[in-house]
Amino acid sequence: MKRFMIGITFIAAIVLISYSAQAQKTRDNVPQAVLTAFSATYPQASLKNWKINKDTCIASFKFADRKYEAFYLKNGKWIQSERTVRHKTTLPEDAQLFLKTGKYASWHIDDLQNLKTPSKSLFLVSIDNNSGNPVSYDGGSVESKMLYFNDRGKLVRVTAL
Numbered sequence: 001m002k003r004f005m006i007g008i009t010f011i012a013a014i015v016l017i018s019y020s021a022q023a024q025k026t027r028d029n030v031p032q033a034v035l036t037a038f039s040a041t042y043p044q045a046s047l048k049n050w051k052i053n054k055d056t057c058i059a060s061f062k063f064a065d066r067k068y069e070a071f072y073l074k075n076g077k078w079i080q081s082e083r084t085v086r087h088k089t090t091l092p093e094d095a096q097l098f099l100k101t102g103k104y105a106s107w108h109i110d111d112l113q114n115l116k117t118p119s120k121s122l123f124l125v126s127i128d129n130n131s132g133n134p135v136s137y138d139g140g141s142v143e144s145k146m147l148y149f150n151d152r153g154k155l156v157r158v159t160a161l
Helices: 002-028 032-041 093-101
Strands: 046-053 056-063 066-073 078-084 108-116 121-128 144-150 155-160
Touching: 032 066, 093 121, 093 144
Parallel strands: none
Antiparallel strands: 046 056, 056 066, 066 078, 078 108, 108 121, 121 144, 144 155
């Protein structure tokens, strides 16, 4: 049993070291201009990892006990940030009212995000008409939509997912 526990501990250590090395490798590929811009914008952030997608660097992190992603061009220019919203009461009042009494009041809320760009702030609400269940048992079709609300809570766009 002792050998088994030592083996498990050794495997866990290898996995942890590999993960840490990969995270450092990705961070090493992030341009200094991006790292500087991120640190200036979110100095108290707890960085989880960096992803690089073509010309975009994406930081996943926690800030003020909330999950965020920040997107930067490789020259350090901030494109946008996305924050997970925990509950619909965080949305502007008009958006809350629409979700309670509007066209999609009977739909299930799957996900809430706050999206900020240099020019606007939006709340994104992912909904479906099947209580979050991806399988329809009644033979009907499951629909999913993304609702976009501006920072005042006005519905500005609806897209099918």
